[in-house]
Amino acid sequence: MNRRQLVQGSAVLPALLLASRSGFAAAPDGVFGPSTVRDLARMLAGKPYEAPDEKLPSELRDLDYDQYRSIRFLPERALWRDKNLPFEAQFFHRGFFYKNKVTIFEVADGKATEIKYRKADFSFGEKVPAFEDIDLGFAGFRIHSPINRPDYYDEVCVFLGASYFRAVAKGQTYGLSARGLSIDTGEAKGEEFPLFKAFWLERPALGATSLVIHALLDSKSCAASYRFTVRPGDTTVFDVEMSVYPRVEMQRAGLAPMTSMFFYGPNDRNDIDDFRPSVHDSDGLAIFNGKGESLWRPLSNPRDLQISTFQDLNPRGFGLMQRERNFFAYQDIESGFEKRPSLWMEPIGDWGEGGVVLFEIPTKEEVHDNIAAFWRPKTPLQAKGEHNYTYRLHWGPDSPKPHSLARFTRSGIGARGEDARLFVLDLVGDNLKGIDPAAVKGVVTAEKSEVKNIVTQPNPYTGGWRLSFQCQVKGEPIELRAFLTQGDKPLSEIWVYRWAP
Numbered sequence: 001m002n003r004r005q006l007v008q009g010s011a012v013l014p015a016l017l018l019a020s021r022s023g024f025a026a027a028p029d030g031v032f033g034p035s036t037v038r039d040l041a042r043m044l045a046g047k048p049y050e051a052p053d054e055k056l057p058s059e060l061r062d063l064d065y066d067q068y069r070s071i072r073f074l075p076e077r078a079l080w081r082d083k084n085l086p087f088e089a090q091f092f093h094r095g096f097f098y099k100n101k102v103t104i105f106e107v108a109d110g111k112a113t114e115i116k117y118r119k120a121d122f123s124f125g126e127k128v129p130a131f132e133d134i135d136l137g138f139a140g141f142r143i144h145s146p147i148n149r150p151d152y153y154d155e156v157c158v159f160l161g162a163s164y165f166r167a168v169a170k171g172q173t174y175g176l177s178a179r180g181l182s183i184d185t186g187e188a189k190g191e192e193f194p195l196f197k198a199f200w201l202e203r204p205a206l207g208a209t210s211l212v213i214h215a216l217l218d219s220k221s222c223a224a225s226y227r228f229t230v231r232p233g234d235t236t237v238f239d240v241e242m243s244v245y246p247r248v249e250m251q252r253a254g255l256a257p258m259t260s261m262f263f264y265g266p267n268d269r270n271d272i273d274d275f276r277p278s279v280h281d282s283d284g285l286a287i288f289n290g291k292g293e294s295l296w297r298p299l300s301n302p303r304d305l306q307i308s309t310f311q312d313l314n315p316r317g318f319g320l321m322q323r324e325r326n327f328f329a330y331q332d333i334e335s336g337f338e339k340r341p342s343l344w345m346e347p348i349g350d351w352g353e354g355g356v357v358l359f360e361i362p363t364k365e366e367v368h369d370n371i372a373a374f375w376r377p378k379t380p381l382q383a384k385g386e387h388n389y390t391y392r393l394h395w396g397p398d399s400p401k402p403h404s405l406a407r408f409t410r411s412g413i414g415a416r417g418e419d420a421r422l423f424v425l426d427l428v429g430d431n432l433k434g435i436d437p438a439a440v441k442g443v444v445t446a447e448k449s450e451v452k453n454i455v456t457q458p459n460p461y462t463g464g465w466r467l468s469f470q471c472q473v474k475g476e477p478i479e480l481r482a483f484l485t486q487g488d489k490p491l492s493e494i495w496v497y498r499w500a501p
Contacts, residue, residue, distance in 0.1 A: 047243035059129035068096035070125025098139035176339030182254030194219035235396030254374030294493035319344035346398035428464035
């Protein structure tokens, strides 16, 4: 399964929800309060795990990609369309890979009402077989709002498949994805994929600038509740409140996980025969660590799986970024990689000890997401406990800038003889303008290798600076670190990279 093919308890609970293997059924006048979904997740975690409802008519279960893509929700049937509100919700049909039943509620005036599936709300392509009109529930939903112009409701975010969700900012197209939670990513025993099994959409007020979405997640290892406050704009912001209730001790939990695609770029295009200079949804991992350091790790498409962990205490943020915004760096009119969003995660409060984990997975096709990043706490999440986290997701052209240091924008790597590589790094930043070139120094270190010919110079074509150096290579991975200084004063963030043969 690849993403590009698929998308291109409390006292009030019995009155609100009736849990069953077929999903959730809303009772009449179901009371909904701030703790409803947390209480439901806590109750769910206290019971044995039940597999999700995947029962579907065979006509839908056996759909191919083109058949499924031809099923469209009718925009005129969108939730809140008739109320002239600033947000609308449209729903995804079940079928193809999206077999899990997702139950969706509308919350208004403190009450939750289930949104019923109606076959008449969808149009079906000619090749979709006829099937019985029964209550199927949904596969997910998407939110629309006037983000680019006031008279048109653009698609702002989508929740579809397992615990995946995506969003865009003004002028952007979909790229990387976020997830509710990752469990045992990269483990030999296999990864566990939690599912959002129910959502509650709070009806927005007239003129509202934000939308609140509640979600219930379930998995073999845990249940969890989420409260998303979505604010579309030049940067679309999600405020996320998460409570995790483990059924078992979770030693390999990944918080605020995100997934992306890096096929090739100027630092890594070995064996690539393609007219486009670069192909990627994200070109680097940025980290603002608890020490106040800003790190930039260019992504790669390695020959073998690479796992990197950046240990930290109380991180200030990290994200998978798309810094290259020039069309001519991609030359792809259809894909528009220069319009893909960056995703920055900002913890609210102290998250303690742990590390930002980066997975870089080999791929020979751009249709596969081969990059994953998340925060892994040092201390396992204990069974039968409650673990609360609050964070903010920024979907947009860049991350919030915590300082005035120059940033690395391009990392180029090429051969320099049989046993050497030339690294050419470009930087931009207002603090580099008008500075005396003689005062700028490049600091480069490498493990298990010798660094030669360190050169720093202004780049008149970018208005920034260029740092280049050579490094001896002997067929084994090399950890590199580089930055610019003026005397003892740092001028740039820190570039960190793992070169591998």
